[in-house]
Amino acid sequence: MSLKNKIKSLFTFEEEEYEYYEEESVEPEPSPEELQRNTDPQNVVRLESVKSTSKVVLCEPKDYESAQEIADNLKNRRAVVINLQRTDHHQAKRIVDFLSGTVYAIGGNIQKLGQHTFLCAPDNVDVSGSISELVDEDLK
Structure with missing residues (x-):
């Protein structure tokens, strides 16, 4: 063997000395629920599931x-319109004070x-605009 071959054999590996094994990974089959989750993107909301939950309650x-x-x-996130015409003035004031604190x-x-x-x-609930109070001096 020549000196050149000896040096070459030191720095190179012979293929016969090493055996290569490839491991096959076995993945479990996904369940039908997982398949359905993978086909539906996470950020898509079906229109059937979106319902109008805003309500206005008249009291x-x-x-x-x-x-x-x-x-x-x-507290249940419903807007309330309150008519205090048939309520005693003192009671109406207490109701408005209590509801102001709640709001x-x-x-x-x-x-x-x-x-x-x-x-x-x-x-x-977004409320925009305002209602100005009418002042009729002719009716006074």
């Missing part, structure tokens, strides 16, 4: 005890729509 409380029912509607706590807003009418809206 005409007679006394202060009705304020808790109105507050429960606000503040849930991050909503309260607006006066008329002389005895209020709109209480939770944070998921």
